[in-house]
Amino acid sequence: MTAAATPAHVVIDGFLGAARAGELMQFALAHESEFSQSRFYTAERAARIDTSVRDSSRLLELGPLRAAFAVSVDLVLAHLTRELNVRLPSETKKEIEMVRYGDGGFFKRHADAPPRPDGHDSVRVLTLVYYFHALPQRFEGGALRLFSTDGFADIEPAYDRLVAFPSAASHEVRPTCCVSAFADGRFSINCWVRRMLVA
Numbered sequence: 551m552t553a554a555a556t557p558a559h560v561v562i563d564g565f566l567g568a569a570r571a572g573e574l575m576q577f578a579l580a581h582e583s584e585f586s587q588s589r590f591y592t593a594e595r596a597a598r599i600d601t602s603v604r605d606s607s608r609l610l611e612l613g614p615l616r617a618a619f620a621v622s623v624d625l626v627l628a629h630l631t632r633e634l635n636v637r638l639p640s641e642t643k644k645e646i647e648m649v650r651y652g653d654g655g656f657f658k659r660h661a662d663a664p665p666r667p668d669g670h671d672s673v674r675v676l677t678l679v680y681y682f683h684a685l686p687q688r689f690e691g692g693a694l695r696l697f698s699t700d701g702f703a704d705i706e707p708a709y710d711r712l713v714a715f716p717s718a719a720s721h722e723v724r725p726t727c728c729v730s731a732f733a734d735g736r737f738s739i740n741c742w743v744r745r746m747l748v749a
């Protein structure tokens with residue numbers, strides 16, 4: 551493996567701006583007790599918690615911030631699909647969650663989209679990850695590593711940064727180190743744009 555090859559991805563810095571990044575952070579802090587251990591899906595699409603594969607926590611209920619985030623995504627979606635050479639039908643669904651990686655948090659190499667239809671009515675096509683955290687930053691590591699056939703690229707989880715890549719692409723979250731306080735973690739919003747399957 552070399553770091554020379556760059557898998558397809560798009561980075562947008564300053565995606566929401568400091569005011570909205572701060573709002574997300576406030577929301578995370580106000581809902582700390584509602585975060586629960588993240589799951590991941592096995593090849594059989596069983597939702598599983600296994601902290602040797604993925605160690606992070608998630609918040610599914612984002613109140614009004616969910617719709618606001620979806621609107622911001624819609625503003626850049628055409629740009630992202632063009633840059634990534636991904637085709638989306640007019641009807642799509644968005645799956646959105648907030649995630650926190652604490653000290654030692656990581657997510658081992660995986661792809662977000664299953665290689666074949668799996669009984670769901672839609673499939674993940676595009677993965678978008680938006681990064682934010684408390685200021686000043688008190689965690690280290692936590693890079694997103696995107697793999698291609700002959701290498702990888704590491705994307706830093708920089709403040710107010712959006713990264714987008716095809717959901718079928720192989721990737722991982724490198725280990726995060728931070729002091730133990732909840733507020734000191736690596737925070738993100740995951741947004742998957744899903745394509746409906748025709749019955």
Ligand SMILES: O=C(O)CCC(=O)C(=O)O
Pocket residue numbers: 657662679693694721722723738740
């Ligand atoms: O947080 C990231 O950088 C990526 C997260 C991820 O791969 C996932 O939740 O499926």
Ligand SMILES: [Fe+2]
Pocket residue numbers: 660661662721
């Ligand atoms: Fe992922």
